[in-house]
Amino acid sequence: MSDLKLCQGTKCHTYYTQDRVKGTKGNKTNQTRRRSSFYYGNGNFCSLNCQNDWFNDFGERAINHFGRLNEPIRLTEENAWVKNYDYRSYRGEEDRYYIFNNITKERRPLTEEQYNDTNYRITER
Numbered sequence: 001m002s003d004l005k006l007c008q009g010t011k012c013h014t015y016y017t018q019d020r021v022k023g024t025k026g027n028k029t030n031q032t033r034r035r036s037s038f039y040y041g042n043g044n045f046c047s048l049n050c051q052n053d054w055f056n057d058f059g060e061r062a063i064n065h066f067g068r069l070n071e072p073i074r075l076t077e078e079n080a081w082v083k084n085y086d087y088r089s090y091r092g093e094e095d096r097y098y099i100f101n102n103i104t105k106e107r108r109p110l111t112e113e114q115y116n117d118t119n120y121r122i123t124e125r
């Protein structure tokens with residue numbers, strides 16, 4: 001029972017479904033859902049509805065607490081490289097792996113080793 005988690009939704013207990021009803025006749029309550037895992041909000045919410053309820057109640061404070069963006073985050077030529085993999089490989093094996101710049105639209109071939117190397121970075125422009 002202790003490894004069950006409670007949905008963090010602030011109104012979860014107010015939604016009427018059979019699985020939320022606990023207790024015997026004359027002593028029934030509608031309770032927050034408790035399960036071993038949840039699909040929403042990083043495993044914290046039983047439904048998108050409950051996730052939205054939480055955000056409506058606490059989202060503003062959470063953003064202010066962790067830092068509201070006051071400047072746009074910018075993708076530049078230097079940090080716009082993303083590795084990709086072409087499963088079709090119609091142009092041959094040498095073109096299967098590549099790195100692509102989402103700003104300049106430049107595409108450079110990679111070896112499979114470079115593709116799998118999580119430390120691989122484009123160093124020159």
Ligand SMILES: [Zn+2]
Binds near residue numbers: 007009
């Ligand atoms: Zn819930």
